[in-house]
Every structure is written in C-alpha cells, then in structure tokens.
Amino acid sequence: MPIRRLVKIGEMRVHDVEAQQIIERLVHEWTSSVPLDVFGPSITEQRDPHSGAVHLYVVWDRFRGIGHQQRSEMIMDAYQQVAPADVRNVTLAMGLTAPEVERMGLDL
Amino acid sequence: MHHQLLTEPETIQDLEVAAAERLNEAKALVAEGQATGGAYLAGYVAEMVLKMAAFRVNGHLPTTAVYPLLAPALHRARIAYGPNIDYQSYHGVLFWALVLADDRNRLGLATPIARHAVNRAQRINQIWSVNMRYRAGLVAQQDAVLLLNDVGWMHSNRLRLWS
Numbered sequence: 001m002p003i004r005r006l007v008k009i010g011e012m013r014v015h016d017v018e019a020q021q022i023i024e025r026l027v028h029e030w031t032s033s034v035p036l037d038v039f040g041p042s043i044t045e046q047r048d049p050h051s052g053a054v055h056l057y058v059v060w061d062r063f064r065g066i067g068h069q070q071r072s073e074m075i076m077d078a079y080q081q082v083a084p085a086d087v088r089n090v091t092l093a094m095g096l097t098a099p100e101v102e103r104m105g106l107d108l
Numbered sequence: 109m110h111h112q113l114l115t116e117p118e119t120i121q122d123l124e125v126a127a128a129e130r131l132n133e134a135k136a137l138v139a140e141g142q143a144t145g146g147a148y149l150a151g152y153v154a155e156m157v158l159k160m161a162a163f164r165v166n167g168h169l170p171t172t173a174v175y176p177l178l179a180p181a182l183h184r185a186r187i188a189y190g191p192n193i194d195y196q197s198y199h200g201v202l203f204w205a206l207v208l209a210d211d212r213n214r215l216g217l218a219t220p221i222a223r224h225a226v227n228r229a230q231r232i233n234q235i236w237s238v239n240m241r242y243r244a245g246l247v248a249q250q251d252a253v254l255l256l257n258d259v260g261w262m263h264s265n266r267l268r269l270w271s
Contacts, residue, residue: 051215053166056180068117072179080183087183088214091166094176 026078071095121170127156143252151236158204161269199238205229228258
C-alpha cells in the first residue's frame, strides 16, 4: 500500500544543499545591483533610528513549503556574509511568500 | 485547539501567559514531592521569561511572533560569545540569559540585573536541560526547591529584565 507522509508546513526543512543555494541567491541579491531575474527575493531592511535595531524582511515565493524558522536562519546566514559588522543589530529576520505578506497585511 | 496550536505562530505574549501557567504547575508538582516533573516544567518558565526579556528589551511588542526573533538572537550570541555557544535548539536557559546580558550591554542599559539572571541561569543549567524529558527520577527534592527559587526570581523580576 502506498504511504503518504505528511509534514507540518511550519516544521518543513530543506536539505543543506538547497539551503545553501537559497543563501547564495540571497547574498547575490543583497550585494548586486542587478537582480538575476524577476522571480528573485525582495529584500527590505528596516532600521530603527533610535536604537539602531535592524529588521530584515525577505519576500520570495521560493520560501513556499519551507518552515518559517529555517527561512529566518537562512536570511541570517546570508546577512552574516553581506554585513557581518551589522549582524549584532539584527533583532528580527522574517521570510515570507507574497501570499503570506498579503494575508498579514504587511507593506513590504 | 490543537489545530490552532499547529497553525498559529507563537507570540511573545503567549510566552507570558504560558510561563505563569507552567510556574503554577511546577510549584504544585514540587509541593507534592514530584521533583523531576516540577523541575522540568520550571526550567521552561526560566527559558520563556528570559526569551521574553531578550525580545522585549529589543523593542518587540507582545504581539510579535517569536520565530523570526530566534535566529538573529543566535547570530548575536555567536558574535558576543563565540561560534560554539550552546543554544540547545533555542531552549538553553543560560544561552538566553547571556543573550539578554549582551543585548542590555549593547543597548546601554544597566547590567546588574542581567548578571543576576546569568548567575541564576548557571545554577538552573546544572539541574535542568530540555533533554531531561526522557529520563526519570533525575532531580532530588531539595534541588527542585532550589531551582524553583531561581525560576521564581526570574518570573518575579521579568519586567526589570527588559526595562
């Protein structure tokens, strides 16, 4: 009998190779003025002028099916390469798909 | 209820409510002489209080989801304390106390309260770990009472930890 194995979306993790590809793509988008294609991530850095705290938001449909925790970890791994001196100021790193942004009513 | 738990991300205020509930349950268990169960729950109270403090001190609101705050905290801690800091999959009591101490220092806030929290977290760390869930009879009654004392201090001082 065929077995269907279900994994809760929030806990789904991609394997290391795919995670590394996603991190490399994020680093490219962060550092290059020319996006690879129109389907790439949309990155927003929000800095509090008083505390200096940085919030990172990445909207990318490639996150679909990946748990939110791992999305956040990949964003931080990319930011560690892009702006190592600024990592200590990051207090939020959120990865979302476009439909999730719409559902949450965020202006990103 | 179970479905709701699976689909809605935890927020900082969820931790606040759960910490109070777990603390009462831990006290009841220890009072009944069920030291390991009481200590196990009490450790989570410390974890939740320190997490809340580390998030609130950085200006996050009670309604903020917890998941996007974890990885940034780990990266900050690795810079402050080294790449091998033991974060116990984000459950480490000492880890969160150290994150809080570093954040308070970075933000220019008074640090004595954070030092007290680190000292107590070190003691808790000697008795409690998330890995104790599959073990029986680990904690002596007197250790559970000591642990509950440290955890109770954290819970009573939670507002001071982030202000």
